[in-house]
Amino acid sequence: MFDYLIVGAGFAGSVLAERLATRSNKKILIIDKRNHIGGNAYDHYNEEGVMVHKYGPHIFHTNSKEVFEYLSNFTDWRPYEHWVLASVDGQHVPIPINLDTINKLYGTNMTSFEVDAFFESQAEEVPVIRTSEDVVVSKVGRELYEKFFRNYTRKQWGLDPSELDKSVTSRVPTRTNRDRRYFTDTYQAMPLHGYTKMFEKMLDHPNIKIMLNTDYHDIINVIPFKEMIFTGPVDEYFDFKFGKLPYRSLEFKHETLNKEWHLEAPVVNYPNEHLYTRITEFKALTGQQHPKTSIVYEFPRAEGDPYYPIPKPENAELYNKYKKLADETPNVHFVGRLATYKYYNMDQVVAQALTVYKKLTEKEKEEKGTAKPAKPAITGSATLMEKLLPRDPDKKKA
Missing domain, CATH: 3.40.50.720 (NAD(P)-binding Rossmann-like Domain)
Known part of the structure; x- marks a missing residue:
């Protein structure tokens, strides 16, 4: 029993x-x-000896001391602050949108104060924020919404942002400084020997x-x-x-390349071109040293394992x-x-x-x-x- x-x-x-x-x-x-x-956080060494996350990148971050200290009973940590680039207008620019994003995108040299005013000038007045579209256009306006959010959301969710709850795009901040970090949580780290080892000990x-x-x-x-x-x-x-x-699912296409590095950043998002939404390079997350590198393409799907409510x-x-x-x-x-x-x-x-x-x-x-x-x-x-x-x-x- x-x-x-x-x-x-x-x-x-x-x-x-x-x-x-x-x-x-x-x-x-x-x-x-x-x-x-280990669920979707399962990681393992592939045939070439590169550690990969089977179900796409899992980046640990939290503001909870209790959660971080609890998991620390089962793993040591590798400090890691995640950052992402987005492929927009033929350039790779930081996402979340920050000062460098705007200056690179428009060929300007704005300061933090000027970019704040720029966002205000672009923002549309939305009396009640209900949808994911409302969230973005009320902050940064229609043009940046189209460049960074609309098509990415359509691919990811199979729905237009105007059909989705505001919580989806509320997760992504907009910054007037040069902070490129994807998350700003107090604790940001990766399990030193991987998630699976942590679960085994647990x-x-x-x-x-x-x-x-x-x-x-x-x-x-x-x-x-x-x-x-x-x-x-x-x-x-x-x-x-x-x-x-209803859920959205994902299909993963893993590749190991015969070179040390492939991407400019740990993750590159593709809001507008290609059927996939992003590419991840795992060595950037794990800190592993290896002469080859392994990447994964993510293709959103309507059917398959349930990932996103x-x-x-x-x-x-x-x-x-x-x-x-x-x-x-x-x-x-x-x-x-x-x-x-x-x-x-x-x-x-x-x-x-x-x-x-x-x-x-x-x-x-x-x-x-x-x-x-x-x-x-x-x-x-x-x-x-x-x-x-x-x-x-x-x-x-x-």
Whole structure:
């Protein structure tokens, strides 16, 4: 008898397996359909000996000290600040848009004050920010929107930005300085020996048993367990009762080249030309020294493994139907991007899993009658996810 069956060996499942095994002495069976642990963060050495991320680049960044210190139990880190170039008008320029982007694009020599005024002169007045198009044109105007955002979004999502929730392009800032960093989080680093090694250490405990190449449907009535943690697609769990939740997928084309370096930057985006959205060069991320280099092209797809929940109001409404079922399902806990139909970064999934673990332990204490009296306000780790979620720029402070 296992205390927990955990479906999915990505961040959500692995963090909960580790906490429940090491801190609560629970017996865990963690399973995955794939032939490896680590979920989409899985990395490995290819046939040429270059470390690659099988499912596209995974760049770790967080503002949460708790999340960073937790993962530091399982890996040393390589400091790394991510930066990206975009291929626009025959040039490679920084993205997010910054001072250097504008000066290079237009052949100008503006200062930070001048480029700020330039953005203001280009921006369109949008009374209510609802869509991804609204976000961009209200900040930098129509021309830069067309050059950098519209076609990239169309390729990535299969939808025009005017059809997508504002959250999609709100993730990308616009800067008036020369800061080329893609992220500005407090902690930015890559696992020194890769994500897979980190997951291996996380799951290395006698209380944890791992089964790969395993669909939970095949064992759910065979292997006894008390509770389930489900990190797969929530609509799949309920046999698509209300219909399928829409996702965008990706196809990856990996290549190893017989030269030391290929790109000018770790990632180059292609908003307008080519069917792919970006190319990544892995050695720039990992710091590996190798005479050859490995790159990956990303092609967005409508069908395939679910990667990105599509942020549209009707999809949120459909998810809420599944959420109601999930909340009413006893002894099953839905955690992670697919199970909660949210586009979480890696650190947000870790934060969610840590928060769920604390709730599980509190629940167990209550059932045993050993819980401390509830505090009048939620504090500390209970608000960890709130701290990591993107803020709504239109939401006024109370």
